[in-house]
Amino acid sequence: MVDTAKIIVKAGKGGDGLASFRREKYVPKGGPWGGDGGKGGDIIFKVDPHLNTLITFKTHKTYNAEGGKPGMKNLNTGRNGKDLIIKIPPGTIIKDNTGKQLYDLTKINDEIIISKGGRGGLGNWHFKSSINQTPMVATKGTIIDPLELNLELKLIADVGIIGLPSSGKSTLLNALTHANVKTADYIFTTLEPNLGVLQDHEIIIADIPGLIEGASDGKGLGHDFLKHIERTKLLIHVIDGGDL
Ligand SMILES: Nc1nc2c(ncn2[C@@H]2O[C@H](COP(=O)(O)OP(=O)(O)OP(=O)(O)O)[C@@H](O)[C@H]2O)c(=O)[nH]1
Numbered sequence: 001m002v003d004t005a006k007i008i009v010k011a012g013k014g015g016d017g018l019a020s021f022r023r024e025k026y027v028p029k030g031g032p033w034g035g036d037g038g039k040g041g042d043i044i045f046k047v048d049p050h051l052n053t054l055i056t057f058k059t060h061k062t063y064n065a066e067g068g069k070p071g072m073k074n075l076n077t078g079r080n081g082k083d084l085i086i087k088i089p090p091g092t093i094i095k096d097n098t099g100k101q102l103y104d105l106t107k108i109n110d111e112i113i114i115s116k117g118g119r120g121g122l123g124n125w126h127f128k129s130s131i132n133q134t135p136m137v138a139t140k141g142t143i144i145d146p147l148e149l150n151l152e153l154k155l156i157a158d159v160g161i162i163g164l165p166s167s168g169k170s171t172l173l174n175a176l177t178h179a180n181v182k183t184a185d186y187i188f189t190t191l192e193p194n195l196g197v198l199q200d201h202e203i204i205i206a207d208i209p210g211l212i213e214g215a216s217d218g219k220g221l222g223h224d225f226l227k228h229i230e231r232t233k234l235l236i237h238v239i240d241g242g243d244l
């Protein structure tokens with residue numbers, strides 16, 4: 001299961017302001033009429049309940065929002081750049097490149113703007129004054145620096161099933177839900193967390209790979225799996241009755 005990813009996001013640049021003057025048949029010496037640039041698109045993260053891994057981020061690593069369009073004549077502002085919405089599974093934690101946590105998005109349809117698009121530049125009409133009727137200046141749109149982000153997924157489940165390898169965890173998940181995951185009489189049949197939904201109750205149950213002694217100290221792949229049951233409200237510890 002892909003539950004970590006490193007990506008780069010870049011919000012759109014603001015469109016440049018325009019320096020131009022009104023030039024029409026009967027208005028040979030019109031004033032400044034260069035419009036402002038449009039705003040750059042934002043980068044937005046949005047929780048999508050249909051996702052449960054970060055796999056798309058393994059192949060697609062850079063995300064650029066559209067830039068704002070430049071200002072136009074006749075005082076028309078350039079079009080704003082389109083926002084870029086990046087869909088993530090519920091339970092995604094967003095960290096900066098130093099590992100500091102910025103957001104923890106758990107709720108369906110949660111959304112945040114991680115990087116705001118650049119402001120549009122100003123057209124030359126802004127710079128008109130009593131001493132300068134014909135300003136040639138317009139400003140550039142703001143450029144936004146790229147952001148390097150680390151994503152980490154901690155699944156959101158109500159109930160977690162834990163226990164030694166081959167104790168019957170996946171069998172229990174299958175009995176309670178329609179998950180229909182693989183079970184077999186050898187250890188480590190389950191190598192990635194499985195989710196199932198308890199019918200009629202909308203309770204999400206997570207079955208994780210078997211834990212060996214010392215898993216909580218990181219032994220084996222302990223921490224990698226345990227993080228997926230950290231947020232559960234209830235743990236079911238399955239014990240193999242054959243051993244009793
Ligand atoms: N007799 C008996 N066998 C069971 C029971 N529950 C599970 N089994 C069998 O025990 C074996 C292991 O079951 P799994 O559900 O794959 O166990 P698991 O804990 O998910 O195993 P790992 O994913 O490898 O950690 C399978 O062959 C199951 O058919 C039970 O209640 N009684």
Ligand SMILES: [Mg+2]
Nearest residue numbers: 169170189190
């Ligand atoms: Mg299993």
